[in-house]
Amino acid sequence: MAGSLSASQSKQIFGLPIALIWGYIAIAFFMTGDGIEQAFLSKYIVDLGFSTQQASLVFSVYGFTVAIASWLSGVLAELVGPRRTMIFGFILWIVFHIGFLTLGLEQENFAMMITMYGIRGIAYPMFIYGFVVWIAYAAPKQKLASAMGWFWCMYSVGMGVFGTYLPSFSIPAIGVMGTLWMAIVFIAIGGFMAMFLIKDNFDSYKKETNAENSKFREVLRAITIAYENPQIAIASVVRIINQISLFGFVVILPIVFIDQIGFTMSEWLRIWGAVYATTIFTNLMWGILGDRIGWVRQVRWFGCIGMAIATLLFYYLPMSIGPNMWVGLFVAIFFGFAIAAFVPMSAIFPTLEPNHKGAAVSMHNLSAGLSNFVGPALATAIVPIAGVEGTIWAFTILYIFGFILTYFMKVNQPMNKFIDENHSMEIAK
Structure with a gap:
């Protein structure tokens, strides 16, 4: 565990906090798994016999839960810690992704598709934006934009590159459902990295910045x-x-x-x-x-x-x-x-x-x-x-x-x- 704020913040390369390097890599893996269906899922839902409007509704519900979870993720990470918030997102993602595949897509049950995919939308903001709070505390203040740049770089590597191009190879080989099941592997790798490999101690930042507030006031502040x-x-x-x-x-x-x-x-x-x-x-x-x-x-x-x-x-x-x-x-x-x-x-x-x-x-x-x-x-x-x-x-x-x-x-x-x-x-x- 990192013992002090100054020690952690002194170790960085081009603005990348070395203490959080495994967290950055975890973001790339997690967003690969989360983004792997972006280019084909709506078409697959239509191919199952649902209308374009129904496919759009699935994504609309998902987008709504993503927005709400994005809002709550930051204050939750500050209250219970980024690692716990990321682990919560990691587990939630896997549970409801499996539900989406087995109870929704495989059964062609539209209600379950909306429910499972919608709840899964809570997961990825908890994981990635929980880590953003960690960066906000761990990065040297004068290098904070650089540290955030590394975060968005890893996000793009996962969501925009591997998550976009992997399906072009996997779908011909193992099909759409096989590709969707494969996403769990990337999520699991990212989740276990966050769970075991990030050695930084977030509690040390909270103590040194004297940010001791009641939980009720902190939740209220996220609203006001x-x-x-x-x-x-x-x-x-x-x-x-x-x-x-x-x-x-x-x-x-x-x-x-x-x-x-x-x-x-x-x-x-x-x-x-x-x-x-x-x-x-x-x-x-x-x-x-x-x-x-x-x-x-x-x-x-x-x-x-x-x-x-x-x-x-x-x-x-x-x-x-x-x-x-x-x-x-x-x-x-x-x-x-x-x-x-x-x-x-x-x-x-x-x-x-x-x-x-x-x-x-x-x-x-x-x-x-x-x-x-x-x-x-x-x-x-x-x-x-x-x-x-x-x-x-x-x-x-x-x-x-x-x-x-x-x-x-x-x-x-x-x-x-x-x-x-x-x-x-x-x-x-």
Whole structure:
């Protein structure tokens, strides 16, 4: 066990806390198992004889429970500890995934599919966002964005790369159900890593930061924190805006790229996969850069403005040039670079509430979950009225609105030498 805060925080490589390295690896394994069905499950449900609307309902219920669990995971991790929260998520995932497969899919029982998959949605936020709280305490304050960048890097490795591409090999070999059963192996590896291999002692951070609060007050604070701290409310809106294009594009761009521009389905999947492949590196890159150039400055210019440009490019450039694979990959890579620039948001929330990091992270997680709803909801609402082009511009305007909001964010970022020098130069001017 790590004996002290200072000892743990002194050991890091490029912002990666060495004491938590097995936790980062566990995230990659866990998200591989959790994301393995993302590309084919809805189609499989339809192939079983259910309607597209029923398949969508399964995912809607799942998304709702993910959002609620994301909100609660941070404060739960602070109350009972991240390791216990992660273990709870790990066990819950396996139990209800087995129920989803045996009582839902195998029996073709729609009610059980919704119930089991919906409850399983509670599990993955408990695992991954419980670990985010651990990072918020263990990482050196001046390297917090870098540490969060490593987290999102491992998330992308699991969810976006292995979770996306593994089924293309496993389904021809062992079928859809075999692939879904295989997911348990990855979840188990990640869960046991969190259970036995992370040697850091979270209790030492709690003692040294004097964050001894009643459980009732801490749970209440997770509900009221946005009202008590207006800076958290502003940051929450920016965090929701963060991924509206990412989740909204899933609804509208497959039709645009395949039916209107002329790409094949496999070409579109490779283009979309390039977004996640890019974020493996850019999450880490922007985490390190954010600690050097300033968190808010990076979110403002490279995140908000970068995503406004990337959103327009993703639509207009392929539409004007046609089904050119290189153009498709270019806009996807540019998009991946821009969206990862929001990585410091994970560091901004706990910095805004340093004495109640669990509650702050809970608000961050809720905002991330709401982004899952806002993007598709806007696309669904605007497309019938203004078409795809109107939806693209709505997303772009929201990123510009986020740019404006960053000027109202007052974040007391722990300074390193690079930021101190730049800050002094700005004052001198």
